[in-house]
Amino acid sequence: MEADAAQNPNPSPVPPPISAYYQTRAEHHAVVSSDWLAHAAAAAAFPGADAAAADAAAPPPSPGVGGVIEEFNFWRRKPEAAEAVAAIMALAAVIRSSRATTMMELEIELKKASDKLKSWDATSISLSAACDLFMRFVTRTSHLEHEKFDAAKSRLIERGEKFGEISLKARKTIAMLSQDFIYDGCTVLVHGYSRVVLEVLKLAASNRKIFRVLCTEGRPDRTGLRMSNELAALSIPVKVLIDSAVAYSMDEVDMVFVGADGVVESGGIINMMGTYQIALVAHSMNKPVYVAAESYKFARLYPLDQKDMTPAHRPIDFGVPVPTGVEVETSARDYTPPQYLTLLLTDLGVLTPSVVSDELIQLYL
Amino acid sequence: MDLRRPPRSSSGGVEPKIRQVGFFTPTPDASAPSEPLPPAAAAPAPSAQQGPAAASPPASDDLSPGRRSPVMIPPPRHADHLAPGPASPVAVLATSAPVRPSPRLDAASEIGDDESWSRAPSAVELEENKRGLVEIRKDGAPAPIPQKQKTSKAERRAIQEAQRAAKAAAKEADRSGKSSGAASGAGPAMSKQVKPAKTAQKKDMPQAASTVASEKKATERLPERERKLDAPHPRMQFDDVHKVEKAKKRAVVNQSEARNRVELFRHLPQYVHGTQLPDLESKFFQLEPMHPSVYKVGLQYLSGEVSGGNGRCIAMLLAFREAIKDYTTPPNKTLSRDLTAKISSYVSFLIECRPLSISMGNAIRFLKNRIAKLSHTLSESEAKASLQSDIDRFINEKIVLADKAIVSHAITKVRDNDVLLTCGSSSVVEMILDYAHELGRKFRVIVVDSRPKLEGQGLLRRLVAKGINCTYTHINAISYIMHEVTRVFLGASSILSNGTVYSRVGTASVAMVAHAFGVPVLVCCEAYKFHERVQLDSICANELGDPDVILKVPGNAEGHLKNWADNANLQLLNLTYDATPPDYVSMIITDYGMLPATSVPVIVREYRKEQLWI
CATH class of the missing domain: 3.40.50.10470 (Translation initiation factor eif-2b; domain 2)
Known part of the structure; x- marks a missing residue:
């Protein structure tokens, strides 16, 4: 049972290391420190610089099962590629370069590669979900038994690439779908830095919609500041507020847009710390909460409460030294139950939270 | 942490803002074509051809689509053939609109005129119209429901014929009414005169209706049957005296119903506890058709020895398995039919012992389906073997393995x-x-x-x-x-x-x-x-237990409620x-x-x- 590993209810008493998922994100988005603004200004001046550098530095994809991590890293370093998409691409490369001669062998090889990827970062929900979904999507076809191995393999490659393509396009699809929800004169509250939400707002701005964005600061890594920077570059009116000012400014907000680290079976989401309280405040003030999430983030998890998740930790910089003997809550994410979400905007369409489970059942069973 | 769905009341709180994009219905004061009432929308067409109408003299321009009032909706009891509007057959044919609405429209237009306040009708006109209406109401009582869409050409013709006859009759009646002069006294006389025409009509109307009906049946029979199969079986309502009498006649177990049942739960079966068991025991040798293993399971249900959803279901399935093992098809019968009947009789016996649980119902459905799907080429022993293995598989996959899967899922939450x-x-x-x-x-x-x-x-x-x-x-x-x-x-x-x-x-x-x-x-x-x-x-579906057991409190004298059944004001609910x-x-x-x-x-x-x- 894959769920067993992912949801081990009795974590070891030793505090787990910093979540690799958040390390990746920090690399991508540059951890925001006090001298962040200088970096941001530099990055804004040369927008494509990072990507170009990554492309140049990356070695050509190396084949073989052992190379799955390298392949994954190659994709992962691209700032636009989500970790999950990188995993999908890496797995597709595994099929392509496989020297297996039977379907069974190939499947086992693929399974090994996907397990390796998953164990690379057990805290990333989208990574493991994407690996599982890829395995499902690729290997679950009825034709495979009746075909010659080569034909079957090429079919697998085809399906793998198709899946990768869908995943790459997901963000654009979501942005298109969500245009109906952003209307002229509205105020949108966003939390943290989500590439999907950014894409949504970008497209809305390019459609000449007139709207305002409130960005939370997004402690501890201040991803909200980065988000506001990107939005300001698009000349969208932005206001930054500290995380604790959400309730204060909620009555001028028309809708809340958040991304998600993972969408779970109940229809709730697991996302950056603070999402739950924003959703609670929005719900109590009758503001809609929209979640933009790609379908590869749908995971077969079902947390019952906040503690019922694989913990992911993140260092917190308080600026001043923490007094001795004081414990620090370092959890990086929280779980928002479905009743506080209005709609999920996914590449499968605009879904109510209860449909997520239906989709998952159909994907996995 | 509450994780449940939003309560139904509060879920409406946050509504997604959705712009209306593309096609949506315009405001109600838009032009006639979007008018939801077909009679009003189509009104101008037939009324224009109503020129020579004798009984309904309205000016056709009165029926402009803009003048819509709820009174224009025709009352549904107007029969097709009884509409007094004397539109000629040509008119009916000419309005290529579906045949059905046109006669009703006539009536509609008439009523509309009758009760419209935009126009002041002359006294004579009013009187006449009223009479017409009275007539409609009198004769319209047994009116057949207007035919549903999709009628064949022949049927349409039949309907038209009938309508023509009706109109002719109405016209005649009207004329005679007029000739008799006295507006007040005309009512009864007129209705008498109408009668022959009407009976004539009636004679050929049923024919038309029956052909329509037969055709409809042919097309609808199949889906209806399927629907019946799909629909859950209506449950026996035990407050229905006749049905209970009938059920008693069929019953194997002689049960006496409990007295003083709670009003709200009268529709559920409730028997005096302990009256069934001795009765069943005494009947053991008379109950020939009952397989002993089924009989045993029934007794176990009755005594409460086997309880719990899974336990009861497994016991029942194993009993059926035994029964199938010992089953031989009687001569001149087919296995699939006879065995299904057998199983049904076992099931009704078990129901008498204790109402079925839903899980047992599902298991029975499964078994009956397997029997129905048996290939006819199988020999009897093969069929029996396949059914037995099906039962084993059901128990294994749906109950035993399912429990294991549930345990493996649930353990992650402990x-x-x-x-x-x-x-x-x-x-x-x-x-x-x-x-x-x-x-x-x-x-x-x-x-x-x-x-x-x-x-x-x-x-x-x-x-x-x-x-x-x-x-x-x-x-x-x-x-x-x-x-x-x-x-x-x-x-x-x-x-x-x-x-x-x-x-x-x-x-x-x-x-x-x-x-x-x-x-x-x-x-x-x-x-x-x-x-x-x-x-x-x-309340709708439940099972009533023995009311006496809730009285028995260990260590407590039973004196207070000993003869509770004699007190009409006291009911016990378990x-x-x-x-x-x-x-x-x-x-x-x-x-x-x-x-x-x-x-x-x-x-x-x-x-x-x-x-x-x-």
Whole structure:
């Protein structure tokens, strides 16, 4: 049972290391420190610089099962590629370069590669979900038994690439779908830095919609500041507020847009710390909460409460030294139950939270 | 942490803002074509051709589509052939609109004119129209319902003929009415004159109607039959005296009904306890058709020796398996038909012993389906062997393995230092607790029990024997004990497609208290117990237990209520099940995984087929 590993209810008493998922994100988005603004200004001046550098530095994809991590890293370093998409691409490369001669062998090889990827970062929900979904999507076809191995393999490659393509396009699809929800004169509250939400707002701005964005600061890594920077570059009116000012400014907000680290079976989401309280405040003030999430983030998890998740930790910089003997809550994410979400905007369409489970059942069973 | 869906009342609070894009209905004062009332929209066409009308003299321009008032909707009892509007056959044909509305439109226009205040009709006109209306009302009583769309050419012709006859008759009647002069006295005379015409009409109308009907039947028969198969069987309502009489005649077990039944639950069967068993025992040698193993299971149900959803279902299936093993097809009969009838008779016997649970109903459906799907080429022994293996597979896959899958899912939700609460005695919850204990998890169990069955004591005994730390309490203390609980695990007799959990009485209160305390409620239930029915309360379908047992309190003198049945003002209610609304359920654990209560229909839809047609 894959769920067993992912949801081990009795974590070891030793505090787990910093979540690799958040390390990746920090690399991508540059951890925001006090001298962040200088970096941001530099990055804004040369927008494509990072990507170009990554492309140049990356070695050509190396084949073989052992190379799955390298392949994954190659994709992962691209700032636009989500970790999950990188995993999908890496797995597709595994099929392509496989020297297996039977379907069974190939499947086992693929399974090994996907397990390796998953164990690379057990805290990333989208990574493991994407690996599982890829395995499902690729290997679950009825034709495979009746075909010659080569034909079957090429079919697998085809399906793998198709899946990768869908995943790459997901963000654009979501942005298109969500245009109906952003209307002229509205105020949108966003939390943290989500590439999907950014894409949504970008497209809305390019459609000449007139709207305002409130960005939370997004402690501890201040991803909200980065988000506001990107939005300001698009000349969208932005206001930054500290995380604790959400309730204060909620009555001028028309809708809340958040991304998600993972969408779970109940229809709730697991996302950056603070999402739950924003959703609670929005719900109590009758503001809609929209979640933009790609379908590869749908995971077969079902947390019952906040503690019922694989913990992911993140260092917190308080600026001043923490007094001795004081414990620090370092959890990086929280779980928002479905009743506080209005709609999920996914590449499968605009879904109510209860449909997520239906989709998952159909994907996995 | 409450994880349940938003309560129905508050879910409307946050509404997504959706712009109206593309086609949507315009405002009501738009032009006529978008008018939802077909008679009014189509009115101008026939009225224009009504020029020579004798009985209805309205100026056609009065019927402009702008002048719409609710009175223009024709009353439905106007029969096609009785409409007095004398539109000529040509007119009917010329309005290529469907035949059906046109005559009704005539009537409609007439009424519209009649009661419109925009135009002041002359006294004579009014009088005439009124008479016409009276006539319609008198004759229209047995009017057939207007034909539904899709009639063949011949039928249309028949209808037209009938209409023509009707109109001619009406015209004649009207004329004679006029000639008789006295407007007030004309009523009765006229109706007499109309009668012959009407009977004539009636003669050819049924013909037309019958052809229409037969054709309709032919087209609708199949889907209707399918629908009947699909629709849940109507349950026997025990407050229906005739049906109860009938059922009594058929019954094998002689049961005397309990007196002083609670008004709200009259539709459920309730018998005086202890009257069935001796009766059945005495009949043992007379009951020839009953297979002994089925008989045994029936007695076990009756005495309460076998209880619990899975236990009863397995016992029943094993009994049927035995019965199939010993079955031989009688001469001149086919196995699939005769065996189905046999099984049905066994089932009705079992129902008499104790009402079926929903899970048993599903299992029976499965078995009957397997019998019906048997290939005709199979020999009798092969067929029997295949059915027996099907039953074994059902027990194995849907019950035994399903329980294992549920345990493996549920175990991920048991952490160290948890306090788990369970209500009554559920076999699958017991398996989960055992397995968690085997894995060495450190947890405590609170067993909540309730009178009169006190099933929790059995569970408690077994858990304590295994060395699990337990607390035992009655349901009265639920709100006291709940604050220390971290998870509530419940079993279920059935889960209905709206997410309602149908389970042992008391479950709903436990779930509600847990919800109020923010404790997650996990319901464990095998997928074969899911049912597509929807139930909103625990009154419509339930099972009544023996009312006497709730009187018997150990250590208490029974004096107070000894002869309660003689007191007409006293009724005792011993319900067996209750319905927990989905709002109070955080998670449902089935063999297919962990789901929210809103996903039950998915399981019912996706896996019911597979289960039936393995």
